[in-house]
Ligand SMILES: CC(=O)SCCNC(=O)CCNC(=O)[C@H](O)C(C)(C)COP(=O)(O)OP(=O)(O)OC[C@H]1O[C@@H](n2cnc3c(N)ncnc32)[C@H](O)[C@@H]1OP(=O)(O)O
């Protein structure tokens with residue numbers, strides 16, 4: 001058999017992409033979703049084209065109950081996805097029809113219910129504190145009851161893989177019971193997330209001999225949730241569960257976008273509606289905004305760095321053909337290639353970055369000169385990979401295309417503590433803009449804020465657009481760790497004009513000097529991109 005051609009399994013005729021961001025994703029530490037957050041996320045998930053959106057556990061808390069009620073009242077409608085309510089099998093000793101939590105599932109009006117059932121004998125005996133037979137009866141009773149009430153049912157077999165190892169026959173009996181009761185998919189859960197891909201593959205293959213439609217739900221405690229999910233699919237699972245951005249209890253769940261992108265782009269399967277995968281990056285980032293959990297730059301497929309190239313050797317080959325250093329075309333998932341400029345850059349990085357910013361750096365000597373400058377500046381502490389705006393100013397300086405808007409003559413900052421303990425900071429800036437000299441004082445809650453106020457006031461008369469500029473992030477890093485307060489520092493400042501954001505860098509032995517450099521560069525870059533004409537030559 002040839003190993004050069006990849007093994008591509010055939011796509012099953014029926015396959016479910018099941019999202020649990022709003023339920024298991026919300027079990028992540030620090031994540032709290034309001035009803036309105038859930039509605040926004042559900043709409044984004046529908047745009048991504050997942051088949052099922054698990055909205056939460058109605059009846060377990062007022063928020064989730066209200067979310068299902070809001071959907072029942074028409075707060076959002078889905079073009080593609082089917083709403084699913086999560087819950088558990090009925091309580092020990094109750095009839096499903098009499099269990100208030102089962103009633104909440106019925107009353108959720110969700111067309112599909114996903115029930116968590118115990119499948120590990122020890123969990124039945126020690127956590128549920130009941131018999132193995134009663135657990136099977138709980139599954140049968142709850143599934144048949146909900147089916148009779150007109151809801152479709154999936155069953156999540158909690159701790160299935162550990163349970164299979166502890167008591168294979170019982171774990172398989174749970175699968176058989178759920179399927180016979182009418183579950184459309186029986187989902188095998190690696191609840192503790194301790195499995196590895198070959199183990200998942202072997203166990204799913206054994207479970208598949210029962211003939212029931214199987215699903216997979218993996219946690220990421222071994223860092224293998226996505227690989228485990230793909231292994232389960234290879235072994236016969238036709239339903240994959242996961243969350244966007246891999247949110248979830250402890251180390252999270254399988255990242256659903258990675259799973260789907262792998263199956264679509266590596267196996268060539270069609271899982272999402274045509275073209276929807278191109279929404280993946282936008283949706284992952286929009287959901288991160290709603291959860292207020294910054295998306296990982298290193299997330300496969302959709303991360304900011306997923307197609308960012310830093311090394312000179314990579315860039316030189318990418319100039320010939322981007323595919324030489326990329327596993328897919330980033331546009332397939334709505335992402336983009338980015339070229340990073342740093343001390344690891346060669347001429348090719350600089351040329352490609354220049355092209356990205358709209359400058360022709362095809363001249364080899366010019367590109368080499370700029371590369372040398374970047375390396376020297378990076379050695380002195382500057383960083384350009386996260387300060388594109390300062391890199392553009394460096395390019396413009398070298399190309400003699402840097403407009404002169406003002407000349408700063410001097411600046412001074414005073415901070416004092418008054419007798420009542422209040423801190424006052426005042427900055428004075430003296431500069432010339434379009435031939436006019438000004439001396440302006442600004443006050444702020446700290447030295448950088450006061451300098452920003454003074455600079456803004458000094459420029460405002462001449463360049464009114466500066467009132468739109470707002471400093472939105474300020475980061476300081478000590479560069480030579482061995483030194484104490486006399487160390488060199490690097491300051492990164494992010495500024496916005498309300499439409500776009502840009503980052504500039506300053507370096508110095510004095511934190512205020514470094515901040516001043518980054519601040520003035522931020523204003524110059526902002527003025528250039530606002531299309532403001534500079535000072536007339538000779539002023
Ligand atoms: C693997 C997973 O992530 S499954 C999803 C887990 N998610 C959550 O737990 C979040 C939502 N949960 C909740 O709000 C609450 O736990 C509730 C409302 C469901 C239950 O709350 P309480 O009635 O106060 O019970 P509590 O949380 O202390 O314990 C859970 C009970 O459910 C029982 N239980 C656990 N799994 C199951 C199951 N699959 N089927 C039936 N009962 C179960 C437990 O044995 C325990 O019973 P007990 O009250 O007789 O001791």
Ligand SMILES: CC(=O)C(=O)O
Nearest residue numbers: 116156158159189191
């Ligand atoms: C059901 C579920 O979330 C789990 O077993 O991990």
